[in-house]
Amino acid sequence: MSVRLSTIFVVLGVLIGIFFAAQFSTGIPLDGTYPADQYQARQNLIKDFLDEQGILRNQIANLNGQIDEQQKKNQALLSKTKLSYRDELKAAAGLTSAKGRGIEIQLSDSPGANRESTGVVPEALVQAADLRDIVNLLRTGSATAIAINNQRILPTTHISAVGNSILVNNFYVAPPFVITAVSDEDFLYARLNDATTLMDLKKRATQFGMPFTLTLRSHVSLSPYNGDFRLKYVIARP
Amino acid sequence: MxxxxxxxxxxxxxxxxxxxxxxxxxxxxxxxxxxxxxxxxxxxxxxxDSASNMFRELQVLRDTNKSLTDETGSLEEVLAKSKDSSLSLKALEDEIRRFKTITGGLPVYGPGIRVSVPVGTEVASLVDLINELFNTGAEAVSLNGIRLTGNGFGLDGIPSGQILLKGNILQPPYILTAIGDSLTMENTLRQVGGFLRRYEKKHPGKTLKIEKKDRIDMDKVD
Missing domain, CATH: 1.20.5 (Single alpha-helices involved in coiled-coils or other helix-helix interfaces)
Known part of the structure; x- marks a missing residue:
């Protein structure tokens, strides 16, 4: 009896040890395990950063507008060719609004899935990878301009996950996601509808009831990019 | 008893x-x-996607705001020059050069990393890797010598298992070069829970070759 009992205890002890080790080496804390005050402090800090971000983005948009106006005033001094070339380059860089025929994709988390909850099934949420796959597909279809929740997608744009939040160009975007693309090609709409594309997302959308709709639009309008450009390491050759 | x-x-x-x-x-x-x-x-x-924590979330926001502050500073400089008739032409020319650099209209060079991705890697992993490079501060990226600018650089898998980019069938190994802070880019890719570990987990027996380079050259986009 005592040998059997000891064996049971040893086995249970080892198992508990393994689970302790696995739990603490997982390396990813559950959101809900933060003490309430730490969580509140985090939320306050994030809010402060986001408020500041909003102010800075408005400033950038205003400054770009002021530069445009000032250069128009200088038309007598500046070459018209150079000014129009500058405008072309600005459009190519995503710094002007883009309009035209296009596609609108609406995508959201499964109804009832709460991103803040620790018990949420990740497959029922739109993931950063889903948005990356959609943008990649739109790019293969020669979309001339793309935006997610009005956040312009540039060649250097990165779409990343921070916990259950999604950042586009390091700006928070939240569901429902509206992905808009300017494109003349019906081919793109067909590709998005093709069963062999975005297979994982389409499967999850069906399984978890995630809203996912595609609409062809005769007119879409995308706001200019109002973020930063990093050119600290790149040097242009003459 | x-x-x-x-x-x-x-x-x-x-x-x-x-x-x-x-x-x-x-x-x-x-x-x-x-x-x-x-x-x-x-x-x-x-x-x-990489595992993240509260520290990383706040760091991203702080860095973004710093970068936005720098951007407002440089735009204020352009505006000030534009208001000065003796400097307005120079301001316009500087702007043109800056936008040409951003849109791939000029050949560029700088320090960075070179990542060799083995055959058998699927489109999603390459899309994720390119995303990761931009996320870690890459300022210009090219794949097998094709600079990734404009919106036409989507990657497409074709039935033969190969990858199509801008109408070109890419030959493996896929070589990604990125100009930026080489140390940060390399460390971020290699960190625990980083892209390299996730890639190796997803592709058993395969790995990425990551090399720091003092100078990477990229051609302009035609």
Missing amino acids: AISASNMLLHDLDSGRKKMILFTSLLLGIFLVIQSRSFIGVTIVNTR
Whole structure:
């Protein structure tokens, strides 16, 4: 009896040890395990950063507008060719609004899935990878301009996950996601509808009831990019 | 009498042991549930996105705001120059050069990294890697010598298992070059839970060759 009992205890002890080790080496804390005050402090800090971000983005948009106006005033001094070339380059860089025929994709988390909850099934949420796959597909279809929740997608744009939040160009975007693309090609709409594309997302959308709709639009309008450009390491050759 | 007392003691001991086993089993059950929940919660994150924490979230926001502040500073400089008639032409020319650099209209060079991606890597992993490079501060990226600018650089898998980019079928190994802070880019790719680990987990037996380079050259886009 005592040998059997000891064996049971040893086995249970080892198992508990393994689970302790696995739990603490997982390396990813559950959101809900933060003490309430730490969580509140985090939320306050994030809010402060986001408020500041909003102010800075408005400033950038205003400054770009002021530069445009000032250069128009200088038309007598500046070459018209150079000014129009500058405008072309600005459009190519995503710094002007883009309009035209296009596609609108609406995508959201499964109804009832709460991103803040620790018990949420990740497959029922739109993931950063889903948005990356959609943008990649739109790019293969020669979309001339793309935006997610009005956040312009540039060649250097990165779409990343921070916990259950999604950042586009390091700006928070939240569901429902509206992905808009300017494109003349019906081919793109067909590709998005093709069963062999975005297979994982389409499967999850069906399984978890995630809203996912595609609409062809005769007119879409995308706001200019109002973020930063990093050119600290790149040097242009003459 | 003595026998009866000893039986009672044995009975008490048995009962105590049963309670201990019950308690231990309960504890084990709790750990099982906690552990399985934490694994369920990170499945997707571990597959295609890096694990993140509160520190990383705040760091991203802080860095973004710093970068936005720098951008407002340089735009204010352009505006000031534009208002000065002797400097307005120079301001316009500087702007043109800056936008040409951003849109790939000029050949560029700078420090960075070179990542060799083996054959058999699927489109999603390459899309994720390019995303990761821009996320870690790459300022210009090219894939097999094709600079990734404009919106036409989507990657497409074709039935032969190869990858199509801007109408070109890419030949493996896929070589990604990125200009930026080479140390940060390399460290971020290699960190625990970083892209390299996730890639190796997803592609057993395969790995990425990551090399720091003092100078990477990229042609302008035609």
